[in-house]
Amino acid sequence: MTLALLFPGQGSQAVGMGAQLADAFPSARDVFAEVDEALGQKLSVLMREGPEDQLTLTENAQPALMAVSMAAMRALKVEFGFDAATAAYVAGHSLGEYSALAAAGALSLSDTARLLKLRGQAMQRAVPVGRGAMASLIGPKTDLALAEAAAAAGSEIGVCVVANDNNTGNIVISGEKAAVDRAIEKAKELGARAIPLNVSAPFHCPLMQPAADEMAAALASATILAPVVPVVANVLARPESDPEVIRRLLVEQVTGRVRWRESMEWMAGTSGSGGGVTRFVEIGSGKVLTGMAKRIAPEAECLPLNTPEELEAFAKAL
Numbered sequence: 001m002t003l004a005l006l007f008p009g010q011g012s013q014a015v016g017m018g019a020q021l022a023d024a025f026p027s028a029r030d031v032f033a034e035v036d037e038a039l040g041q042k043l044s045v046l047m048r049e050g051p052e053d054q055l056t057l058t059e060n061a062q063p064a065l066m067a068v069s070m071a072a073m074r075a076l077k078v079e080f081g082f083d084a085a086t087a088a089y090v091a092g093h094s095l096g097e098y099s100a101l102a103a104a105g106a107l108s109l110s111d112t113a114r115l116l117k118l119r120g121q122a123m124q125r126a127v128p129v130g131r132g133a134m135a136s137l138i139g140p141k142t143d144l145a146l147a148e149a150a151a152a153a154g155s156e157i158g159v160c161v162v163a164n165d166n167n168t169g170n171i172v173i174s175g176e177k178a179a180v181d182r183a184i185e186k187a188k189e190l191g192a193r194a195i196p197l198n199v200s201a202p203f204h205c206p207l208m209q210p211a212a213d214e215m216a217a218a219l220a221s222a223t224i225l226a227p228v229v230p231v232v233a234n235v236l237a238r239p240e241s242d243p244e245v246i247r248r249l250l251v252e253q254v255t256g257r258v259r260w261r262e263s264m265e266w267m268a269g270t271s272g273s274g275g276g277v278t279r280f281v282e283i284g285s286g287k288v289l290t291g292m293a294k295r296i297a298p299e300a301e302c303l304p305l306n307t308p309e310e311l312e313a314f315a316k317a318l
Contacts, residue, residue: 001301004232004267004277005084006293007069007092007099009258010203012286013061015050017306018068022048024308027078028071031109035067038110039117043067058200059120062095063113069099069284070109072305076283080315084228088275089239089267091232093289094164094203094258095119097250103283104227106246111222118218122211123201123254132202133180134163137171141191144261147171149190154183163204164258167292172197174205204258212254219247237262239275261296268297281305281314 021028022044032044046055047064054060076082084090084103092100095116102112137147147162151173154160158179164172173183180202184194202208224247230239233249237259240246266274279301280293286306293302305311 001279002275002277003087003279003281004089004091004275005087005100005103006280006282006289007090007096007103008065008282008284008286008289009093009096010058010061010065012284012288013055013065014285015047015052015055017047017064017285018044018071019048020307021068021071021075021311025071025075025079027074031071031074032067034109035063035070035113038113039063057120058124059117062098062116062120065095065285066099066102066112066116068306069096070102070112072283072311073103075308076305076311076315080311082315082318086318087229088277089230089232090227091263091267092234093260094234094253096284096289097231097234097253099284100231101224101227101246104229104231106225106227106231106243108223115215115218115222119211119215119254122214123203123208125214126209126211127201127207129200131176132174132205132207133177134172134174134197134199134202135180135184135187136195136197137173137187137192138169138195139191139193140169142169142171142187142193144168144171146187146190146192147173150183150187150192151175153186154179154181157182159202159206161205162257163202165261166258167261167264167295169295170292172204174202175207176202204254204256206255208255212251215254216251219250222247232263232267234258234260234263237266260292264293264296268300270297279303
């Protein structure tokens with residue numbers, strides 16, 4: 001059974017996330033305490049109690065989601081003896097790439113928390129509220145070609161690109177609001193449904209360049225080690241283990257496309273090459289990536305791990 005560990009991105013946050021892990025496992029509580037200390041804020045209290053509008057802020061949601069993923073990883077290791085090195089690959093969706101790197105030992109927990117706090121703040125600062133927009137193009141006709149055509153229509157009047165290629169039937173576009181609005185109209189003409197996303201900034205598009213510059217400066221001084229298992233990078237859709245390449249890719253990721261469908265196809269080997277993964281495990285809050293995995297790699301086993309019971313069952317099954 002070839003295993004890949006997946007780590008969720010923004011949108012999977014919810015008030016109360018991580019509470020069951022903290023209540024069940026001292027090792028998970030330790031992770032939340034370390035993140036609180038690294039950030040100088042009671043993020044764990046915000047995660048447990050809300051309010052939701054504060055948790056949803058990009059600068060809070062990003063380190064919070066990572067913290068839940070790492071609490072689950074720490075509990076798996078301490079309570080059940082599971083090590084990340086058991087996996088063939090790790091991968092994370094957008095901010096989840098930082099969780100994947102932390103899980104694979106490339107980044108320390110405290111550095112990951114601080115980098116994600118800064119990443120969230122930098123993304124928020126990059127574009128004035130109201131100037132940018134994102135939309136999800138969905139439906140059976142929605143593929144990359146359709147999304148590219150819609151984005152091209154939008155880019156006639158402003159910045160508009162494909163931001164997240166999640167899976168066939170679910171692709172996200174991002175850019176200036178007027179350009180995204182035009183792309184939405186084009187997508188509808190082409191047979192897709194389009195849903196404007198309630199986000200605070202247009203992620204993974206050229207408008208994020210100021211944030212990429214901030215992250216380049218922060219990452220330049222960060223300690224990045226070789227991960228114990230290769231990280232399938234968002235912008236490459238291929239595995240990478242070289243710390244200096246990883247450093248560069250994390251900067252490119254801020255403005256670049258999240259090539260999730262291709263990453264998953266490569267790991268599952270459905271693209272004709274790749275890792276031959278037969279079991280995908282989503283570690284952290286929610287089940288978004290599990291759903292995507294089932295659509296992209298229907299032959300593979302796909303399961304979420306975010307409750308004590310799920311962690312224990314997974315460890316016993318190994």
